[in-house]
Amino acid sequence: MRRREWLWGLAGAVALAVGALCAEPYARIATPYYAAIDRLIAAAHPWTIEQLRVAGDPSGHGSVLRLIGEVRRQRTDPGPAALVVSRIQVGAVIEAPLVFWTLLLAWPAATRRERWLRLAVGITIFFGLEAITTATQLVHSMAETSAYLASGPPASDDDPLTLWEHWSRFLEAGGVFAVAMAAALGTIALTRAIAARHAVH
Amino acid sequence: MKSIPLQFALKFLIVFGVLVVGFESCRGTAFERFVVEDAILAPTVHLINVMIPDDHANLVGRTIHAPGSPGLYVTRGCEGIELFLMLAAALVAFPAGFRHRVRGLILGSLLAYVLGISRLVALHYTLHYRPGAWEALHGLILPLGPIVLMALFFLFWSGARRPAEGRAPIRAAA
Numbered sequence: 001m002r003r004r005e006w007l008w009g010l011a012g013a014v015a016l017a018v019g020a021l022c023a024e025p026y027a028r029i030a031t032p033y034y035a036a037i038d039r040l041i042a043a044a045h046p047w048t049i050e051q052l053r054v055a056g057d058p059s060g061h062g063s064v065l066r067l068i069g070e071v072r073r074q075r076t077d078p079g080p081a082a083l084v085v086s087r088i089q090v091g092a093v094i095e096a097p098l099v100f101w102t103l104l105l106a107w108p109a110a111t112r113r114e115r116w117l118r119l120a121v122g123i124t125i126f127f128g129l130e131a132i133t134t135a136t137q138l139v140h141s142m143a144e145t146s147a148y149l150a151s152g153p154p155a156s157d158d159d160p161l162t163l164w165e166h167w168s169r170f171l172e173a174g175g176v177f178a179v180a181m182a183a184a185l186g187t188i189a190l191t192r193a194i195a196a197r198h199a200v201h
Numbered sequence: 202m203k204s205i206p207l208q209f210a211l212k213f214l215i216v217f218g219v220l221v222v223g224f225e226s227c228r229g230t231a232f233e234r235f236v237v238e239d240a241i242l243a244p245t246v247h248l249i250n251v252m253i254p255d256d257h258a259n260l261v262g263r264t265i266h267a268p269g270s271p272g273l274y275v276t277r278g279c280e281g282i283e284l285f286l287m288l289a290a291a292l293v294a295f296p297a298g299f300r301h302r303v304r305g306l307i308l309g310s311l312l313a314y315v316l317g318i319s320r321l322v323a324l325h326y327t328l329h330y331r332p333g334a335w336e337a338l339h340g341l342i343l344p345l346g347p348i349v350l351m352a353l354f355f356l357f358w359s360g361a362r363r364p365a366e367g368r369a370p371i372r373a374a375a
Contacts, residue, residue: 002357002360004356004360005353005356005357005360008352008353008356009349009353012349012352012353013349015345015349016341016342016345016346016349019341019342019345020337020341020342023336023337023340023341057336061332061333061335061336061339062335062336062337062340063336089336089339089340090336090340091336091337091339091340091341091342091344092340092341092344094341095341095344095345098341098345099345107206166222166225169221169225169277169278170218170221170222170225172277172278173221173224173225173277173278173282173283173286174217174221174278174283174284174286174287174348175217175218175221177283177287177345177348178213178214178217178218178287178290179214181210181213182210182211182213182214184210185206185207185209185210186206186207186210186211188206188207189206189207189210190207192206
């Protein structure tokens with residue numbers, strides 16, 4: 001019997017069902033956090049976040065998390081040189097949280113205390129995970145626009161201009177899953193080590 | 202697996218990152234065009250036409266067209282390449298013998314290929330016949346579902362070497 005594998009399969013199926021049902025409400029709840037992170041990032045650049053909210057997909061298929069921002073050539077410029085609109089489907093927004101929390105909650109723990117510790121540490125790491133995935137995905141177009149304004153367009157579409165774009169492409173190519181999984185397993189390892197240390201003392 | 206989550210996660214992340222950067226640097230080359238257009242998109246269109254001949258699907262560049270459908274443009278990250286890269290990274294990161302890894306790579310690649318093409322076929326049908334389901338399917342289920350199935354394959358693969366190891370004393374998890 002492969003009980004462990006089937007239980008993980010069941011956890012995956014439940015996670016997908018939860019994600020399909022809760023993607024839009026989750027995106028709405030998380031929007032203020034993404035906006036705070038993006039405003040923090042924008043403060044260090046000649047960018048302004050004008051609006052970040054869940055809106056209808058222009059193609060008519062569901063909802064997207066939409067960021068509208070302004071990009072200036074210099075921070076002191078009176079007016080923007082470009083207006084940037086970036087969108088992420090709400091289904092993609094909930095991807096990292098689903099992977100992270102499914103792994104964290106379904107992974108076996110030796111004691112109840114370890115499980116509570118995992119939850120506490122997990123919440124902290126989760127905020128970091130959301131910042132480096134969805135929040136950065138939303139602003140990478142602004143970095144791209146800044147680079148475009150400074151040095152012109154790239155030689156081809158396959159030629160990324162900025163580190164932000166490299167990171168964004170990594171996330172799009174399955175990196176969201178990889179980073180969320182690494183964050184969850186890192187949390188599990190960390191809390192296991194803390195719990196073992198306290199058990200010794 | 203119980204005692205090595207951090208080690209596995211870090212190795213997986215690094216190897217996957219290297220593979221993604223490697224593949225991204227091939228973008229626009231003949232190799233990348235062969236992999237994406239000839240090995241993935243052309244068979245996908247063929248499969249669509251076999252399943253529903255009346256669809257008359259055809260491939261224009263990287264867009265799957267069919268009369269009455271808005272056209273499915275397969276962008277970077279939608280081709281299913283990440284399934285192969287994740288599989289390879291997971292097989293490298295997990296401690297196993299060479300033969301066991303090769304077996305995992307062959308079987309896993311077959312599964313990744315089937316899942317990648319099935320996903321594109323499903324996306325085409327969703328866009329053509331059930332556009333209302335596009336958000337849930339394109340945004341979450343069709344990207345994450347195949348990854349969940351690949352993860353299950355990996356769990357079966359990693360579990361398949363446990364009986365041989367059972368002869369040696371297993372260190373208790375910390």
